[in-house]
Amino acid sequence: MFDVVIIGSGPAGLTAAIYGRRAGLSVLVLEKAPMSGGQLINTYEVDNYPGLQGMSGFDMGMKFREHAESMEAEFAEGEVLEIRLHGETKEVVTKNHVYEARAIIIAAGATHSRLDVPGEEELRGRGVSYCATCDGAFFRDKITAVAGGGDVAVEDAIFLSRFCKKVYLIHRRDQLRAAEMLQQKLFALSNVEILWDSTVEKISGLEQVEHISIRNKQTGEESELKVDGVFIAVGIRPQSESYTSLVEMDKMGYLVAGEDCRTNVEGIFAAGDIRTKDLRQVVTAVADGANAVNSVQKYFLSK
Numbered sequence: 001m002f003d004v005v006i007i008g009s010g011p012a013g014l015t016a017a018i019y020g021r022r023a024g025l026s027v028l029v030l031e032k033a034p035m036s037g038g039q040l041i042n043t044y045e046v047d048n049y050p051g052l053q054g055m056s057g058f059d060m061g062m063k064f065r066e067h068a069e070s071m072e073a074e075f076a077e078g079e080v081l082e083i084r085l086h087g088e089t090k091e092v093v094t095k096n097h098v099y100e101a102r103a104i105i106i107a108a109g110a111t112h113s114r115l116d117v118p119g120e121e122e123l124r125g126r127g128v129s130y131c132a133t134c135d136g137a138f139f140r141d142k143i144t145a146v147a148g149g150g151d152v153a154v155e156d157a158i159f160l161s162r163f164c165k166k167v168y169l170i171h172r173r174d175q176l177r178a179a180e181m182l183q184q185k186l187f188a189l190s191n192v193e194i195l196w197d198s199t200v201e202k203i204s205g206l207e208q209v210e211h212i213s214i215r216n217k218q219t220g221e222e223s224e225l226k227v228d229g230v231f232i233a234v235g236i237r238p239q240s241e242s243y244t245s246l247v248e249m250d251k252m253g254y255l256v257a258g259e260d261c262r263t264n265v266e267g268i269f270a271a272g273d274i275r276t277k278d279l280r281q282v283v284t285a286v287a288d289g290a291n292a293v294n295s296v297q298k299y300f301l302s303k
Helices: 011-022 038-042 057-070 132-139 151-161 180-187 282-301
Strands: 002-007 027-031 074-077 082-086 089-093 098-106 110-112 143-147 166-170 192-195 198-204 211-216 222-226 229-232 236-238 268-270
Touching: 002 011, 002 089, 002 282, 011 027, 011 038, 011 057, 011 282, 027 098, 038 057, 098 282, 132 143, 132 151, 132 229, 143 151, 143 198, 151 166, 151 180, 151 192, 166 198, 268 282
Parallel strands: 002 027, 002 098, 027 074, 098 268, 143 166, 143 229, 166 192
Antiparallel strands: 082 089, 089 098, 110 236, 198 211, 211 222
C-alpha cells in the first residue's frame, strides 16, 4: 500500500514524486515508457524554463528523474489498464501487477496527434516521424517537410534547417500560431520555405518516404513534393483512454481538474498535460505536480 501512486513520469509526475517524498509520503511512480521525462525528452532545447535556458529537454528530464530518485521515490514500469475504487483504497491495475494506494495522481501526459492520411502509418519510422530531435540527424543534407504551424512545428523546422538541405513548412492557414520570437527565427532562414494554406493529403514511397501530395485549400490545386522525410507536428492528444469511465473529461478527452488538480472523484488528481488547462508547458506541468501533492495532503487531513 502506497500513500500515492503517480501515473506518468513526465515533469508533472516527477515533480509530484519529489514533493510527495518531501511531505513524507510513500510514493510510487508508474511509467509506461522505458525512459522518464515524457514529451520533454523529445525537445531539442528548452528556452523558456527559468534559470535553465538552453538546456536540452533530454538533460532536463534526466535531472528531474535524478532528483526524484535522490528523494527515494520508487519507480515501476507498466501500462495502466484500469483503476478500481474500493472506498478509500484505490487499485491501479497493470498487466502484471496491482498496486494499492490511498490517492492517485494521474500525470499520464499527452501524445502526438496524427494526420490520418494514406501512407502515414505504413511509412512510420521510414521517413515519417513525430520527433525532429529524435530522428532529424538521419536526414542530413536531405529534403524534409514539417506539417503544422504551432510552436513545435516551427521549432522542428528551425532545428532541421541546421543540417537539412531544404525544409518545407506546410501549414493549413495563412499565418502561424507559433510564438513571435520563433517566427522571426524561422523567417530568417534561407533554406526554409513555407507553404501556406496547404495540407498534406498523402505520403508515398516504396521502402522509404519519397514524396508527399499537397493540396492548396484556396485553389484546390494538388501537387507532389519530393521529400525524404515528413515530420508531423499538428498537436497532441491526452493519454486518457484508461480513465474514460473513471473521472469527468472534456470533449477533447482531457481530465477535468482545476489548478488544485482535483478531479470529480475523491482521492484522484490530474496533473500536467492530461488535465484541462490553457497552457501546456514544462513550467505549468511542474506547478501541477506541486499543487497535486498539496491537494493530496489536504485530502488525507480531511479523512
